[in-house]
Amino acid sequence: MTQNQGPTTFPSEDLLNRVCWDEDGLVAAVAQDFKSGRVLTVAWMNREALRESVGRGEAVYWSRSRKRLWRKGEESGHVQRIVELRLDCDADALLLKVEQTGGIACHTGRESCFYRRLEDGRWVATDPVLKDPSLIYRK
Amino acid sequence: MTQNQGPTTFPSEDLLNRVCWDEDGLVAAVAQDFKSGRVLTVAWMNREALRESVGRGEAVYWSRSRKRLWRKGEESGHVQRIVELRLDCDADALLLKVEQTGGIACHTGRESCFYRRLEDGRWVATDPVLKDPSLIYRK
Numbered sequence: 001m002t003q004n005q006g007p008t009t010f011p012s013e014d015l016l017n018r019v020c021w022d023e024d025g026l027v028a029a030v031a032q033d034f035k036s037g038r039v040l041t042v043a044w045m046n047r048e049a050l051r052e053s054v055g056r057g058e059a060v061y062w063s064r065s066r067k068r069l070w071r072k073g074e075e076s077g078h079v080q081r082i083v084e085l086r087l088d089c090d091a092d093a094l095l096l097k098v099e100q101t102g103g104i105a106c107h108t109g110r111e112s113c114f115y116r117r118l119e120d121g122r123w124v125a126t127d128p129v130l131k132d133p134s135l136i137y138r139k
Numbered sequence: 140m141t142q143n144q145g146p147t148t149f150p151s152e153d154l155l156n157r158v159c160w161d162e163d164g165l166v167a168a169v170a171q172d173f174k175s176g177r178v179l180t181v182a183w184m185n186r187e188a189l190r191e192s193v194g195r196g197e198a199v200y201w202s203r204s205r206k207r208l209w210r211k212g213e214e215s216g217h218v219q220r221i222v223e224l225r226l227d228c229d230a231d232a233l234l235l236k237v238e239q240t241g242g243i244a245c246h247t248g249r250e251s252c253f254y255r256r257l258e259d260g261r262w263v264a265t266d267p268v269l270k271d272p273s274l275i276y277r278k
Binding site for chain 2: 011012014016018028029032036037038039041042054082084085086087088089093094095096107108110113115116117118119122123
């Protein structure tokens with residue numbers, strides 16, 4: 001999965017079967033910027049989302065709130081191209097090393113969704129908004 | 140949370156209330172090595188685990204399999220000292236930047252739990268075992 005264009009590999013059923021899907025058919029999926037190492041997002045994948053992610057070479061998640069596949073960047077353009085995909089020891093979490101289009105992963109217009117830091121007993125928004133969300137999500 | 144010794148801060152109820160616990164009272168917690176940036180583990184916290192993590196300055200998780208608090212390193216000695224704690228935009232995932240005692244986070248004796256990589260359509264264990272688990276978990 002090192003090419004610039006997907007689809008790269010169509011995943012086998014065996015590959016998907018080796019993942020320990022939870023009772024809702026999901027696993028946690030962490031996206032990390034492959035250059036900076038910054039953790040960008042934590043989202044969810046079901047079997048179909050992983051299948052499509054591997055096939056396209058881009059992150060596709062399962063939106064628990066919208067109850068549908070969520071092709072990351074489908075509205076914002078902020079696609080996550082998968083550079084490397086890893087599975088953890090319990091096979092119930094995935095790590096995606098990604099190239100983050102636009103350098104913005106968060107719907108608030110920030111680089112990372114983890115923009116709040118614990119400081120003096122409070123969650124403090126420490127990271128700058130790089131782009132006004134109203135300019136990202138035009139309807 | 141930059142001292143070497145906990146406890147550092149006793150978290151307020153307000154701090155805990157700002158986290159969106161799921162229907163099981165849990166959130167995903169990603170631990171990342173604060174120096175190398177390597178993602179080490181994905182685990183779970185409930186309210187009590189977060190309270191204790193902040194209080195001790197060390198990662199305490201909720202073990203879904205054992206259904207009890209899991210003070211990371213309680214058997215292995217591989218404690219995760221919290222250097223920084225972050226909350227994501229939806230407040231349903233935590234990011235811990237940690238100093239990983241022993242340089243081993245995984246129960247298999249590897250640095251990271253994410254030691255399997257997708258290669259040619261298969262999950263391949265690519266990372267070395269740094270210490271025999273039988274030497275880590277002596278009963």
